Amino acid sequence: MKNLSYQKLQTLQTPTYLYSEEVLRAQVKALRESLPEEMGIFYSFKANSHERLAKVLQSEGVGADVASVNELKVALRAQFKSEHIEFTGPGKSEEALRLAIHSRIASIVVESVEELLLINQISTELKIVTSISLRVNPELSVSATGKKLNKQSSQFGVDEDQAPEFFAILKKCSHVKLVGLHVFSQSQILSGQILEQNFALTMAAILRLCVHLTQPLDMVNLGGGFGIPYYEGQSSLQMTSLKSALVQILTEARKESVLQAAKFFVESGRFIAGPAGVYAAPVLYTKESQGKRFVVLGGGFSHNMAVCGVGQILRRNYKTQVFQKQKDTSLETVTLVGPSCYALDTLAVDLALSRLVRGDWVIFENCGSYGASFSPMNFLSFAPAQERFIEDL
């Protein structure tokens, strides 16, 4: 993130998520340039549903992929048009469904037969024909490391081999229209090649399902998986051949009559919002224990579970930067911990950093996604992290 300085951080006083409109826009541009022009992008609000961030993304022309009634409300407040909103998630509440149906969003992505029946019931009551997509759990997919996965059980979507039964029940639903198919099978892929395999397998599943359809589809969401480099040694996702691979995949797909007029989409949360945010925490104290140097920061686990290793299989340190009142470049190996009495409140282990003193700041990169939205802000009743934009400092 550009334009960060000790002086600006000092004005924050307390731990803060700092977002950048400029980086957000640049991430959307980078994603768009890696895709065929005809493809659309949905931004997954679960990564970060801050309203101002949502407004920026709305102005960039992406759609909203929401997963709760409150995310849907934020999307509507941020002026996303109904026809640019889709709603995923296996456990949508009745309140959420009612708002989605009433708002006539582009597609409610249905994840079970029981959900389909409830949508039909509410839609009949409201005298609305609701557009839905079916989320499919495909028979074949690929893991983030490229391992082929066959017939994985999942709480998400309807198994591919149960889809014909779903379509049969759908025919009896008078107030629901199937407008799309949706597959999302993987996150955090850092290899362009694996991403391409993921999309090819997804399209193969879509094509297998099309033989059961008699009506043309309006939209097909091929999911995503666009990863970002969180740790030292990881490099950015290279998508140099993705566009041509997708052009080929779409050309093949268009041969299927029900897909001829469909618009194709990808969805992404972390790739768009992750690099557009940092988590900044001030140094409170430094101390030593059994020869190990600890730096106690003003914030940690309650603000940022991911930095503390939740969700990681092997604990690794996020990329960090330090901002000091008085530059001291002599390196020391430190463990960065948060303010709570909880051992998991550890933000980095044995990290070589410039010598820190009270009042300095540590910045953790790639925290614009699954930072504030993924953390137990009420833990120990600490004050929640602030959320600010660098453009305002």
Ligand SMILES: Cc1ncc(COP(=O)(O)O)c(C=O)c1O
């Ligand atoms: C259905 C669905 N869509 C989109 C996403 C966003 O994934 P990411 O933030 O990795 O792009 C997820 C993440 O779990 C998801 O489950």
